[in-house]
Amino acid sequence: MGRGAWNVIVFVSIFVIFPLVFLFASFPPSFEISKYTSLILMNIFQAAVSAAVALVGGITISYFLSHRKISPFLRSIIHSISKVSFIFPGVSMALGFLIVFGKNGILNQILNPFGIHINILYTFLAVIIGHAFYNIPVVLYITGTSWEKLSGEIIEAAEIDGATPWRIFSSIEVPILIPYLISSYLMAFLYSFTSFAVVMTIGGFRYRTLEVEIYSKVSMLDFRGASTLTLVQMLIVAVAATAASILKNRDFPSGYPKFRKKGTLSPILAFVFLSGILLPMLSSLLYGFANQNAFKLLFERGWDFLGMGFFRITFWSFSIAIPAALISTVVSTSSGRASSHGRILSGIFSSIPTAVSTVVLAFAYLSVLIKFLTEELSPISLVILHASIALPMSHRIMESGWMTVPRYIEEAAEIDGANKIQTFLFVDFPIILPAMIRAFTLSIAISLSELAGVLILSGGKFLTFSSAVYRLMSSRHFLEATALNSVFVLIVLGIFFLGEFLTQRD
Amino acid sequence: MKRLVFILLLVTVLSFSNLVVYTYDSMVSGLAKDIAPIFESFYGEKVSFVSFGDAGKALSRLIIEGEKTKADIILGLDQNLLLKAEKYGILMKYKPVNYTKIKEALRPKEYLATPFDYGSIAIVYNTKTVKNPPKSFKDLLDPRFRRKIVVEDPRTSSTGLSFLLWTVAVYGEKFTDYWKKLKENLLTITSGWDEAFEMLERGEADIMVSYLTDGAYSYYYYKSTKFLPTVMKEGMFVQIEYVGIVKYTKKLELAKRFIELMLSDYVQEKIPLRQWMFPVTDVKLPEVFRKHVPKVEKILELDPKEISKNLNKWINEWEEALGM
Numbered sequence: 019m020g021r022g023a024w025n026v027i028v029f030v031s032i033f034v035i036f037p038l039v040f041l042f043a044s045f046p047p048s049f050e051i052s053k054y055t056s057l058i059l060m061n062i063f064q065a066a067v068s069a070a071v072a073l074v075g076g077i078t079i080s081y082f083l084s085h086r087k088i089s090p091f092l093r094s095i096i097h098s099i100s101k102v103s104f105i106f107p108g109v110s111m112a113l114g115f116l117i118v119f120g121k122n123g124i125l126n127q128i129l130n131p132f133g134i135h136i137n138i139l140y141t142f143l144a145v146i147i148g149h150a151f152y153n154i155p156v157v158l159y160i161t162g163t164s165w166e167k168l169s170g171e172i173i174e175a176a177e178i179d180g181a182t183p184w185r186i187f188s189s190i191e192v193p194i195l196i197p198y199l200i201s202s203y204l205m206a207f208l209y210s211f212t213s214f215a216v217v218m219t220i221g222g223f224r225y226r227t228l229e230v231e232i233y234s235k236v237s238m239l240d241f242r243g244a245s246t247l248t249l250v251q252m253l254i255v256a257v258a259a260t261a262a263s264i265l266k267n268r269d270f271p272s273g274y275p276k277f278r279k280k281g282t283l284s285p286i287l288a289f290v291f292l293s294g295i296l297l298p299m300l301s302s303l304l305y306g307f308a309n310q311n312a313f314k315l316l317f318e319r320g321w322d323f324l325g326m327g328f329f330r331i332t333f334w335s336f337s338i339a340i341p342a343a344l345i346s347t348v349v350s351t352s353s354g355r356a357s358s359h360g361r362i363l364s365g366i367f368s369s370i371p372t373a374v375s376t377v378v379l380a381f382a383y384l385s386v387l388i389k390f391l392t393e394e395l396s397p398i399s400l401v402i403l404h405a406s407i408a409l410p411m412s413h414r415i416m417e418s419g420w421m422t423v424p425r426y427i428e429e430a431a432e433i434d435g436a437n438k439i440q441t442f443l444f445v446d447f448p449i450i451l452p453a454m455i456r457a458f459t460l461s462i463a464i465s466l467s468e469l470a471g472v473l474i475l476s477g478g479k480f481l482t483f484s485s486a487v488y489r490l491m492s493s494r495h496f497l498e499a500t501a502l503n504s505v506f507v508l509i510v511l512g513i514f515f516l517g518e519f520l521t522q523r524d
Numbered sequence: 525m526k527r528l529v530f531i532l533l534l535v536t537v538l539s540f541s542n543l544v545v546y547t548y549d550s551m552v553s554g555l556a557k558d559i560a561p562i563f564e565s566f567y568g569e570k571v572s573f574v575s576f577g578d579a580g581k582a583l584s585r586l587i588i589e590g591e592k593t594k595a596d597i598i599l600g601l602d603q604n605l606l607l608k609a610e611k612y613g614i615l616m617k618y619k620p621v622n623y624t625k626i627k628e629a630l631r632p633k634e635y636l637a638t639p640f641d642y643g644s645i646a647i648v649y650n651t652k653t654v655k656n657p658p659k660s661f662k663d664l665l666d667p668r669f670r671r672k673i674v675v676e677d678p679r680t681s682s683t684g685l686s687f688l689l690w691t692v693a694v695y696g697e698k699f700t701d702y703w704k705k706l707k708e709n710l711l712t713i714t715s716g717w718d719e720a721f722e723m724l725e726r727g728e729a730d731i732m733v734s735y736l737t738d739g740a741y742s743y744y745y746y747k748s749t750k751f752l753p754t755v756m757k758e759g760m761f762v763q764i765e766y767v768g769i770v771k772y773t774k775k776l777e778l779a780k781r782f783i784e785l786m787l788s789d790y791v792q793e794k795i796p797l798r799q800w801m802f803p804v805t806d807v808k809l810p811e812v813f814r815k816h817v818p819k820v821e822k823i824l825e826l827d828p829k830e831i832s833k834n835l836n837k838w839i840n841e842w843e844e845a846l847g848m
Binding site (some may be wrong): 120140224388473479491492 | 552718
């Protein structure tokens, strides 16, 4: 076992496993879950349907990308959208849905002159649409990339044999891609199953997730109930996350893609689904800027209500995000190396936080803070929480980064007498730097976007961008929320694209 | 990293070196703005108002923090949340010097906390979208109000808890039957009053559980009566808000002064137009209150001992009725 594996094992053991063990020891879960049966079943059903719709949307866009020859610029834009979804703040997405689908929202303003009025907020449909459009990019990210790389030779061979496009799709492409389709379905299921901000905002009381219910139970001091639901959620999430992870690493016949120009259905459907993704995102980004009163109100009464201004919110947001990103990048740099050298435990431990939702981990931290430490450490606990939740993704990036380091160069350096530090600094570091930058910026974006942990651990004593937007939008300061949100989304996107730009040569 | 940790700790500690008051959102953006400067000029000490959304959440936070809390005062508990605070033993008894200024009917017997305002909760509706408003609990079940009503969660909101108790006062043990029917007309349940009022103002909901003074509020700020309360024929339910000293305070003298300040004419005169509630002392009411707050003929009451004994049971039954 390499040193890198030990680092991540120690980190995850101390900051993820121990708090959870402590939580369950302090508040033993009750096994009388019959009270929660309908909630659990509804949560599973909602996530299953949301993921199915996301899968259909994702497949449609993936099909379009892998079968149509389009400009590289348009292709890169669609890929960027799929990546952005991973870091687009949940609270901003929810705000986007309110702006678009609200009773007086954009959609109704367009449709009302035609006598049509849509009233879907707080319904099952709203939750499904919200989650589906939020997760289509996840499907696109996992499936689309593989589909585009699918060897064109196989398709050509089938065409020569007289296969119709449907036959090629159903008998060749889908069977080859099935592990990726299942994996992306499971990821979309997981995101929908543990959804927080979207459900809190547009879900209403009928369609809560376990994540939201755990948060409510913690707020109401029902720690035993929260602990019970935590255990149920962890079991379901662990099964789905493990299956998704196993399936995603399957090999498949890659090669040069084969593009066609036939058919108009796939571009039209792809356009519809892409619009569904982009409309809430763009509305969320632009609404505050477009409404001249929004910023005026934010400065007149928004800061006053929040009890702090833009600079203090920025200070708190980055005081948590930067150290969290540093920790996540450092830990994943060593764990990624271990994984690239075949250390299985490193991969397993770094993916454990995926199986533990943010609310659950924040709840566990809170129980440790109350018992052993002081609540004044809550900003530090948030740093560690955010580092933990960013770890799985930054580990994946760093593992890929380490894969690009040729083993023979390291060996040559060692033969030349370089010690491990010298080898790392002068051989490995320049090669993995782009991956480190990407892991760092992505971790910052994840931390800035996170809401549930901040709500639980900040204790109302400080605000980050996401919690400030949430507080404004849920307390009669909607316009102010849109203004702050526009700036917030701009910052998150700016950081994300800066990372992409700096690592273009990767 | 160590330096950053130190700075973070320092900022956190410095933020709480003054009198700390746990409260709810609208207090921070309202009355607190009047209290903070006057408290500072009187006593030379700053006062920080920390909000957790609704009063129920502020109380929960205080209970979670226990003796490690930085809070000296909790502001905005109603008579029902006060029972919970009493159960957890987190308040210090204090009989204010100005006790006799409090209207006799509102004077607390146990001195656990001091009332600072009161008012009736009410069903409030948007006059533009609801032409024939509900006048009774039965009317609220009318299918024309399907998915138009928003109520607050009694587990986190003092307004929501008062509404739950109001239904208990009207229907007794059969209140769950009422909620099962009302569920069909609920658009959603919010965690606090602010969130619900936001929905009413934004036009997402047409009816909400709010306060009898909302018509006066609407007239005062918008010179219109867009939102009006309706007086329910079964009777109304009064909510009293309290301010209490946290048992673990290290600034007891300052905390006592804060309580006295809440009963001063200065703060009591601000109550109507800041809190949109009635003052607990005999100060003059603004004209908008006299003209635009409907008269209440019948007040419903529940025995505090009954509430204390049954509250958890009622909340559990409410959860079951709504499938929560």
